[in-house]
Amino acid sequence: MRVPRIYTEQALAAGQSLSLESGPATHVARVLRMTAGDALVLFNGNGADYPATITSAGKKSVEVSIGAPTDNATESPLVVELGIGISRGDRMDWVLQKATELGVSAVVPLFTERCEVKLKGERADKKHQHWRQVMISACEQSGRSRLPHLAAPTSLAHWLATCSAERRFVLHHRAGTTGEGATPASVALAVGPEGGLSEAEIIACESAGFEALALGPRVLRTETAPLAALAIVQARWGDMALY
Numbered sequence: 001m002r003v004p005r006i007y008t009e010q011a012l013a014a015g016q017s018l019s020l021e022s023g024p025a026t027h028v029a030r031v032l033r034m035t036a037g038d039a040l041v042l043f044n045g046n047g048a049d050y051p052a053t054i055t056s057a058g059k060k061s062v063e064v065s066i067g068a069p070t071d072n073a074t075e076s077p078l079v080v081e082l083g084i085g086i087s088r089g090d091r092m093d094w095v096l097q098k099a100t101e102l103g104v105s106a107v108v109p110l111f112t113e114r115c116e117v118k119l120k121g122e123r124a125d126k127k128h129q130h131w132r133q134v135m136i137s138a139c140e141q142s143g144r145s146r147l148p149h150l151a152a153p154t155s156l157a158h159w160l161a162t163c164s165a166e167r168r169f170v171l172h173h174r175a176g177t178t179g180e181g182a183t184p185a186s187v188a189l190a191v192g193p194e195g196g197l198s199e200a201e202i203i204a205c206e207s208a209g210f211e212a213l214a215l216g217p218r219v220l221r222t223e224t225a226p227l228a229a230l231a232i233v234q235a236r237w238g239d240m241a242l243y
Contacts, residue, residue, distance in 0.1 A: 004032055005041045005049075005140045007147070012042055012050045014068040025062040028054070040064070043139070045147035047072060072145035076103040078238035079186035082226055083159050085112040085193030086119070091223040093134050099148075100138035102230040103238060105186075106149040107135075110156050114195040119153055128152060156190075156201055160208040163188050169213040170205035171225050172196060183237050191226045 006024050020028065028034050035057050042050040048069040056063040082099055086092060086109045099107060109131070119127055132150050139147055165188035172192070190197070190205050197205070206212060215228050234240035 003039050003041055003051075004028070004034070005043065005143070007136045007140055008042055008044050010044060012044050012048075012066055012069070014050075014066060016066045017055065018064060018066070020062045020064065022060070025060065028062050029057045029059060034062075042066065043072070043145040045139075045145070047075065047146040049145050072143070074103075074142070074144050075146050076105075076234060076238040076240075078103075078184070078234060079105045079165070080230060080233060080238070081106045081108065081163065081165055081186070081188045082230070083108045083110050083156070083163070083188065083190045084226055085110050085156075085191060085197070085222065086115050086117045086153060087193045087222050088117055091194075091221075092131065094223050095226055096131050096134045096150075097138045098227050099230055100135045100144065101142045102227060103144075103234055103240075104148050104230060106151065108151040108159050109153040110159060110190075110193075111153060112156050112192055112201060113198045115193045117193075124153065156197075157204065160190075160204060160210075163208070168205075168208070168210040169229070170197065170202055170210040171213055171215065171229055172202055187233050187237065189226060189229050189233070191222065191229070193222050196222075 006028060008020060008024060010018055028040065034054055036054050038054045040052050040054065042052050049072050050069050051067040052064040054062060055065050080103065082104050084095055084107065096107060128150065135148055135150060165186040166184040168188040170190040190210055215225060220228060231240060
Protein backbone atom coordinates (compact mmCIF):
# COMPACT_ATOMS: atom_id res chain seq x y z
CA MET A 1 0.00 0.00 0.00
CA ARG A 2 1.34 3.41 -0.96
CA VAL A 3 2.18 5.67 1.98
CA PRO A 4 0.25 8.98 1.69
CA ARG A 5 2.29 12.14 1.18
CA ILE A 6 1.07 15.26 3.00
CA TYR A 7 2.20 18.86 2.53
CA THR A 8 2.61 21.11 5.57
CA GLU A 9 3.61 24.75 5.89
CA GLN A 10 5.47 24.00 9.13
CA ALA A 11 9.21 23.55 9.67
CA LEU A 12 10.15 19.89 9.92
CA ALA A 13 12.93 18.16 11.87
CA ALA A 14 13.78 14.61 12.91
CA GLY A 15 12.44 13.68 16.35
CA GLN A 16 9.87 16.46 16.28
CA SER A 17 6.23 16.04 17.24
CA LEU A 18 3.67 18.36 15.69
CA SER A 19 0.01 18.90 14.99
CA LEU A 20 -1.03 19.02 11.36
CA GLU A 21 -2.89 22.08 10.13
CA SER A 22 -6.68 21.78 9.93
CA GLY A 23 -6.78 21.08 6.18
CA PRO A 24 -4.23 18.25 6.12
CA ALA A 25 -5.58 16.89 9.44
CA THR A 26 -9.10 16.65 8.03
CA HIS A 27 -7.82 14.93 4.91
CA VAL A 28 -5.79 12.41 6.92
CA ALA A 29 -8.46 11.62 9.53
CA ARG A 30 -11.72 11.93 7.62
CA VAL A 31 -10.85 11.26 3.97
CA LEU A 32 -8.01 8.74 4.32
CA ARG A 33 -9.41 7.44 7.65
CA MET A 34 -5.93 7.01 9.08
CA THR A 35 -5.41 6.25 12.76
CA ALA A 36 -2.64 6.11 15.38
CA GLY A 37 0.27 3.96 14.22
CA ASP A 38 -0.27 4.61 10.51
CA ALA A 39 2.66 5.87 8.45
CA LEU A 40 2.75 8.89 6.19
CA VAL A 41 5.34 11.15 4.56
CA LEU A 42 5.47 14.89 5.23
CA PHE A 43 7.13 17.55 3.08
CA ASN A 44 7.15 21.34 3.23
CA GLY A 45 8.51 22.23 -0.18
CA ASN A 46 12.23 22.30 0.68
CA GLY A 47 13.06 19.19 -1.35
CA ALA A 48 13.20 16.56 1.41
CA ASP A 49 10.75 13.89 2.56
CA TYR A 50 10.10 13.28 6.25
CA PRO A 51 8.69 9.87 7.19
CA ALA A 52 6.23 10.22 10.05
CA THR A 53 3.97 8.14 12.24
CA ILE A 54 0.57 9.22 13.51
CA THR A 55 0.51 9.24 17.31
CA SER A 56 -3.10 10.35 17.67
CA ALA A 57 -5.94 11.13 15.29
CA GLY A 58 -9.24 12.78 16.11
CA LYS A 59 -11.96 14.47 14.10
CA LYS A 60 -10.25 17.86 14.29
CA SER A 61 -6.59 17.13 15.04
CA VAL A 62 -3.81 14.78 14.02
CA GLU A 63 -0.54 14.46 15.91
CA VAL A 64 2.54 12.97 14.26
CA SER A 65 6.08 11.98 15.20
CA ILE A 66 8.70 12.79 12.55
CA GLY A 67 11.62 10.62 11.51
CA ALA A 68 14.91 11.43 9.78
CA PRO A 69 14.59 13.23 6.42
CA THR A 70 15.40 11.48 3.17
CA ASP A 71 16.51 12.98 -0.12
CA ASN A 72 13.93 13.10 -2.88
CA ALA A 73 15.34 12.57 -6.38
CA THR A 74 12.25 13.71 -8.29
CA GLU A 75 13.50 17.17 -9.30
CA SER A 76 14.70 17.74 -12.84
CA PRO A 77 18.14 19.25 -13.46
CA LEU A 78 16.43 21.58 -15.94
CA VAL A 79 14.82 24.69 -14.46
CA VAL A 80 11.65 25.44 -16.42
CA GLU A 81 9.60 28.60 -16.01
CA LEU A 82 6.16 28.68 -17.60
CA GLY A 83 4.53 32.00 -18.47
CA ILE A 84 0.92 31.12 -19.25
CA GLY A 85 -1.96 33.35 -20.31
CA ILE A 86 -4.75 33.08 -17.75
CA SER A 87 -7.62 31.06 -19.19
CA ARG A 88 -11.24 30.58 -18.21
CA GLY A 89 -12.92 27.73 -16.37
CA ASP A 90 -10.86 24.80 -15.18
CA ARG A 91 -8.24 25.05 -17.93
CA MET A 92 -5.84 26.90 -15.65
CA ASP A 93 -6.23 24.29 -12.91
CA TRP A 94 -5.49 21.56 -15.47
CA VAL A 95 -2.33 23.29 -16.69
CA LEU A 96 -1.02 23.91 -13.15
CA GLN A 97 -1.70 20.36 -12.05
CA LYS A 98 -0.07 18.71 -15.06
CA ALA A 99 2.80 21.20 -15.28
CA THR A 100 3.65 20.36 -11.67
CA GLU A 101 3.62 16.65 -12.50
CA LEU A 102 5.90 17.35 -15.48
CA GLY A 103 8.50 19.07 -13.29
CA VAL A 104 7.91 22.79 -13.87
CA SER A 105 9.99 24.98 -11.54
CA ALA A 106 7.90 28.15 -11.65
CA VAL A 107 4.64 29.33 -13.16
CA VAL A 108 3.78 32.95 -13.97
CA PRO A 109 0.07 33.60 -14.74
CA LEU A 110 -0.08 36.29 -17.42
CA PHE A 111 -2.55 38.97 -18.39
CA THR A 112 -2.45 39.23 -22.19
CA GLU A 113 -4.46 40.99 -24.89
CA ARG A 114 -6.83 38.06 -25.35
CA CYS A 115 -7.12 37.17 -21.68
CA GLU A 116 -10.79 37.37 -20.63
CA VAL A 117 -10.24 36.73 -16.92
CA LYS A 118 -10.29 39.76 -14.61
CA LEU A 119 -8.57 39.36 -11.24
CA LYS A 120 -8.23 42.11 -8.66
CA GLY A 121 -8.04 42.46 -4.89
CA GLU A 122 -9.62 39.73 -2.79
CA ARG A 123 -10.70 37.71 -5.84
CA ALA A 124 -7.11 37.65 -7.09
CA ASP A 125 -5.85 36.52 -3.67
CA LYS A 126 -8.42 33.71 -3.48
CA LYS A 127 -7.63 32.55 -7.01
CA HIS A 128 -3.90 32.53 -6.29
CA GLN A 129 -4.45 30.46 -3.13
CA HIS A 130 -6.67 28.05 -5.06
CA TRP A 131 -4.03 27.62 -7.78
CA ARG A 132 -1.37 27.05 -5.14
CA GLN A 133 -3.46 24.31 -3.55
CA VAL A 134 -3.83 22.64 -6.95
CA MET A 135 -0.03 22.55 -7.22
CA ILE A 136 0.35 21.26 -3.65
CA SER A 137 -2.04 18.39 -4.40
CA ALA A 138 -0.10 17.62 -7.58
CA CYS A 139 3.14 17.45 -5.59
CA GLU A 140 1.54 15.08 -3.08
CA GLN A 141 0.33 12.82 -5.88
CA SER A 142 3.40 12.90 -8.12
CA GLY A 143 6.04 12.43 -5.44
CA ARG A 144 7.64 15.86 -5.66
CA SER A 145 8.95 17.43 -2.46
CA ARG A 146 9.83 20.82 -3.89
CA LEU A 147 6.79 23.02 -4.49
CA PRO A 148 7.06 25.03 -7.74
CA HIS A 149 6.98 28.79 -7.30
CA LEU A 150 3.66 30.35 -8.28
CA ALA A 151 4.06 34.05 -9.08
CA ALA A 152 1.32 36.60 -8.67
CA PRO A 153 -0.51 37.31 -11.95
CA THR A 154 1.31 39.94 -13.97
CA SER A 155 1.39 41.48 -17.42
CA LEU A 156 3.21 39.83 -20.29
CA ALA A 157 5.35 42.95 -20.68
CA HIS A 158 6.51 42.81 -17.06
CA TRP A 159 7.40 39.15 -17.29
CA LEU A 160 9.35 39.62 -20.52
CA ALA A 161 11.37 42.37 -18.85
CA THR A 162 12.25 40.22 -15.83
CA CYS A 163 12.60 36.70 -17.26
CA SER A 164 16.24 35.56 -17.07
CA ALA A 165 16.10 31.96 -18.36
CA GLU A 166 19.03 30.84 -20.50
CA ARG A 167 16.78 29.68 -23.38
CA ARG A 168 13.35 31.20 -24.00
CA PHE A 169 10.63 30.08 -26.35
CA VAL A 170 7.33 31.60 -27.40
CA LEU A 171 4.86 29.01 -28.67
CA HIS A 172 2.71 29.72 -31.69
CA HIS A 173 1.62 27.48 -34.55
CA ARG A 174 3.02 29.73 -37.30
CA ALA A 175 6.60 29.42 -36.04
CA GLY A 176 9.35 27.39 -37.56
CA THR A 177 11.22 24.64 -35.74
CA THR A 178 13.98 25.77 -33.38
CA GLY A 179 15.56 24.45 -30.23
CA GLU A 180 18.97 23.36 -31.51
CA GLY A 181 22.11 24.20 -29.57
CA ALA A 182 23.87 23.37 -26.30
CA THR A 183 21.94 22.01 -23.32
CA PRO A 184 20.65 24.94 -21.23
CA ALA A 185 20.39 25.02 -17.44
CA SER A 186 17.10 26.91 -17.58
CA VAL A 187 14.24 27.35 -20.05
CA ALA A 188 11.26 29.70 -20.21
CA LEU A 189 8.09 28.96 -22.16
CA ALA A 190 5.57 31.65 -23.15
CA VAL A 191 2.06 30.41 -23.97
CA GLY A 192 -1.04 32.46 -24.68
CA PRO A 193 -4.61 32.01 -23.40
CA GLU A 194 -7.58 30.95 -25.54
CA GLY A 195 -6.99 32.51 -28.95
CA GLY A 196 -3.24 32.61 -28.40
CA LEU A 197 -0.90 35.56 -28.23
CA SER A 198 -1.49 38.46 -30.58
CA GLU A 199 0.94 39.25 -33.39
CA ALA A 200 2.20 42.26 -31.42
CA GLU A 201 2.78 40.09 -28.34
CA ILE A 202 4.69 37.49 -30.35
CA ILE A 203 6.89 40.26 -31.75
CA ALA A 204 7.42 41.59 -28.21
CA CYS A 205 8.48 38.14 -27.05
CA GLU A 206 10.94 37.78 -29.91
CA SER A 207 12.33 41.25 -29.20
CA ALA A 208 12.91 40.11 -25.60
CA GLY A 209 15.02 37.16 -26.76
CA PHE A 210 12.34 34.48 -27.07
CA GLU A 211 12.71 32.02 -29.94
CA ALA A 212 9.55 31.22 -31.90
CA LEU A 213 8.63 27.56 -31.55
CA ALA A 214 5.92 25.42 -33.16
CA LEU A 215 4.91 22.01 -31.81
CA GLY A 216 4.00 20.39 -35.10
CA PRO A 217 1.43 21.13 -37.81
CA ARG A 218 -1.67 21.10 -35.58
CA VAL A 219 -3.05 23.97 -33.52
CA LEU A 220 -2.96 23.03 -29.83
CA ARG A 221 -5.29 24.39 -27.17
CA THR A 222 -3.97 26.62 -24.39
CA GLU A 223 -4.15 23.73 -21.92
CA THR A 224 -2.40 21.33 -24.32
CA ALA A 225 0.49 23.40 -25.70
CA PRO A 226 2.38 24.06 -22.44
CA LEU A 227 2.18 20.42 -21.39
CA ALA A 228 3.45 19.20 -24.75
CA ALA A 229 6.28 21.74 -24.60
CA LEU A 230 7.19 20.76 -21.04
CA ALA A 231 7.36 17.09 -21.99
CA ILE A 232 9.56 17.93 -24.98
CA VAL A 233 12.08 20.08 -23.10
CA GLN A 234 12.23 17.61 -20.21
CA ALA A 235 12.87 14.75 -22.64
CA ARG A 236 15.48 16.76 -24.51
CA TRP A 237 17.31 18.55 -21.69
CA GLY A 238 15.79 17.36 -18.42
CA ASP A 239 15.00 14.03 -16.79
CA MET A 240 12.25 12.49 -18.94
CA ALA A 241 14.46 10.37 -21.20
CA LEU A 242 12.99 6.94 -21.96
CA TYR A 243 14.11 4.26 -19.55
